[in-house]
Amino acid sequence: MSMLDKLKGKSAQWSPVEGVEIQIPALSVGDGLDDLMTMQMSDNPEEIARCAGGIITKTLKKALPDATQEEIDDIGLEHLTGLMNVIMKVNNLEADESGDKMKKLQSMQEAYKARRAKK
Numbered sequence: 001m002s003m004l005d006k007l008k009g010k011s012a013q014w015s016p017v018e019g020v021e022i023q024i025p026a027l028s029v030g031d032g033l034d035d036l037m038t039m040q041m042s043d044n045p046e047e048i049a050r051c052a053g054g055i056i057t058k059t060l061k062k063a064l065p066d067a068t069q070e071e072i073d074d075i076g077l078e079h080l081t082g083l084m085n086v087i088m089k090v091n092n093l094e095a096d097e098s099g100d101k102m103k104k105l106q107s108m109q110e111a112y113k114a115r116r117a118k119k
Contacts, residue, residue, distance in 0.1 A: 011063075014086040016079045024083075025062045026090040032058070036091070045111035052084070052111070059087050077113055 009026020016022075027036065035054035042048050060072050075083070 009090060012086050012090045014083060016082055022060075022063055024059060024086045024090055026092075027055070027058060027062070031062065036093075040093070046115070049111035049115040053115070055087060056083065073116075077116065080113065 009028060011023045011025040014022045014024045027033075035051040035058070039048055039051035039055065042051070057069065057072055060067055
């Protein structure tokens with residue numbers, strides 16, 4: 001095992017409903033950091049929503065390689081907060097003392113819901 005193997009992100013279990021358990025993996029450098037960095041830096045709700053969708057898709061494709069984009073798009077909005085909380089947790093992006101990250105998460109969730117409602 002190389003030293004870099006020790007730097008792999010950890011995963012966490014997400015159980016949105018009884019009988020459904022999905023191991024949510026941490027994203028890695030190889031997954032691309034554009035969406036994650038843009039989401040953290042942007043104040044534009046539309047841009048945040050686009051990035052959130054990308055992060056959700058990358059994470060779920062990594063967790064469930066056979067999942068189709070249609071299946072991912074069909075996940076009910078009532079599960080969005082729980083899913084994004086787990087994604088933020090496994091990527092060490094949870095709220096800090098100032099609450100800045102939590103405000104960003106809430107803004108991102110609202111923008112993503114509005115974007116999906118337009119479809």
